[in-house]
Amino acid sequence: AQKVTQAQTEISVVEKEDVTLDCVYETRDTTYYLFWYKQPPSGELVFLIRRNSFDEQNEISGRYSWNFQKSTSSFNFTITASQVVDSAVYFCALSEKGNFNKFYFGSGTKLNVKP
């Protein structure tokens, strides 16, 4: 079974629209870590945020915000007032305390922001 599911394969929005990228995870570990990465067309994966399972506080960083909901095993990512530069593939990832060197990546969501 998929440990990390990103059901949205591709999303297209017009600049300045808000967009939410969904991430649902599955784990039996009580301690785990969640991450979001951005992969622009150049190919490099850029680390965006980390969330520990024991810290359910949501976070906002500029136009980016993350909503961690343990009850629904979700870690969604919202971009407010999207810009063309936000166009990229976004990956959600999970690692577990029991084997923290193993990262489980979702299949990615391609975000197209049109001017």
Added chain:
Amino acid sequence: GAVVSQHPSRVICKSGTSVKIECRSLDFQATTMFWYRQFPKKSLMLMATSNEGSKATYEQGVEKDKFLINHASLTLSTLTVTSAHPEDSSFYICSAREGGQENSPLHFGNGTRLTVT
């Protein structure tokens, strides 16, 4: 922030030849590095975990004799694709974690796009 450098960024080689890809951690030491492969429009697939001073750990289905990994120092890991074939064409990305904390994020290199003709 942590920087991981990967070289070359792009390589084209002929079938049967070998290609070496280097991965360096520039501002931190990495006893462990990770090699991923990404097919077009697909997610990342962990190939192997590179361990400084010892043998790499390969994921199931990855041929260790095909993909040779050497982690010679705390800042350098290399992946050699031996006797390359067109099906080895792919995007290869290395990564490393800064610090020993179990929740440290992976930092990725720029990736190497390998084309085997």
